Amino acid sequence: MxxxxxxxxxxxxxxxxxxxxxxxxxxxxxxxxLAFALLLTGASFLVSQTNLLWSPGVPAGLAxxxxxxxxxxxxxxxxxxxxxxxxxxxxxxxxxxxxxxLVVSGSLWIMANLNENMMPTSVIMEMQR
Amino acid sequence: MGAADLAEITTPAAEAYSGRGPSPxxxxxxxxFWIFLLSDIIMFSALFAAYAVLSGQTAGGPxxxxxxxxxxxxxxxLCLLFSSYSCGLGVLAIERRHMxxxxxxxxxxxxxxxxxxxxxxxxxxxxxxxxxxxxRSAFLSAFFSLVGLHGAHVTxxxxxxxxxxxxxxxxxxxxxxxxxxxxxxxxxxxxxxxWVALLTLVYLMGAx
Numbered sequence: 001m002x003x004x005x006x007x008x009x010x011x012x013x014x015x016x017x018x019x020x021x022x023x024x025x026x027x028x029x030x031x032x033x034l035a036f037a038l039l040l041t042g043a044s045f046l047v048s049q050t051n052l053l054w055s056p057g058v059p060a061g062l063a064x065x066x067x068x069x070x071x072x073x074x075x076x077x078x079x080x081x082x083x084x085x086x087x088x089x090x091x092x093x094x095x096x097x098x099x100x101x102l103v104v105s106g107s108l109w110i111m112a113n114l115n116e117n118m119m120p121t122s123v124i125m126e127m128q129r
Numbered sequence: 130m131g132a133a134d135l136a137e138i139t140t141p142a143a144e145a146y147s148g149r150g151p152s153p154x155x156x157x158x159x160x161x162f163w164i165f166l167l168s169d170i171i172m173f174s175a176l177f178a179a180y181a182v183l184s185g186q187t188a189g190g191p192x193x194x195x196x197x198x199x200x201x202x203x204x205x206x207l208c209l210l211f212s213s214y215s216c217g218l219g220v221l222a223i224e225r226r227h228m229x230x231x232x233x234x235x236x237x238x239x240x241x242x243x244x245x246x247x248x249x250x251x252x253x254x255x256x257x258x259x260x261x262x263x264x265r266s267a268f269l270s271a272f273f274s275l276v277g278l279h280g281a282h283v284t285x286x287x288x289x290x291x292x293x294x295x296x297x298x299x300x301x302x303x304x305x306x307x308x309x310x311x312x313x314x315x316x317x318x319x320x321x322x323x324w325v326a327l328l329t330l331v332y333l334m335g336a337x
Contacts, residue, residue: 096167
């Protein structure tokens, strides 16, 4: 029964991790994903270990490569695509990304602000005497 | 299920998705697990934020530049990447009822995951031996909680993988076994995504 439903519902909705046609083409999908991931990882190591990029720009370059590689993993390994059958998965991902952005950028902003406004350590030492 | 019902489902109707009735179990289970994975990633994001804030606070202790060995880290990265690949191929194999391919893929996943874990543990032991334990500085506390949590996830994944191989051997590739294997592969791929962020923020940026 479940098998039957799963076949007929292929046009209805798609589970994350299940390609549009799980029986053909997925091997290519994984292999292409692996090739892209290896390429991007190699590029990250290259950028961080050489002077290929202008050195103040290296963190930005590494961040771009990391985001690209996460995208490759999402599309080729987790099969999160753009089709209408994938809308639920993409919406959940978008909400997760929103929370992650809020947590990370909010923490960095608040801590940088606190750090800025903190009394110099020497003054605190004086006050503790 | 009557023929009329089937026709209704298979017709690519202009009807809204919400009007087509409940999805099959495989889809709802994987969707729920995807939500869990996203919440897990949000938990990691809190530790990433803590690490980003504290990474400069070495309290006179060793910094990342002195501690991290990128050659070591590159091997760990390759192990995890190839284990993700073999895990994906293992799931493909079981969907085709190709048992030998499934066991080969998952055994390879286990070996590569265990190698990753062994390398990480040896790195931690080396750092502890140099007096760079989690209590040395705020930077090291953040480092050990972030990298250690990822390692704990990998450990849990290895246990789950072993259990699933045993379950498949005992019960065969039934629907529920294949659903759990699908969830496991999602978990394993998500760990690889977290490792990409970890590699970039902690190791590549920290070793400069």
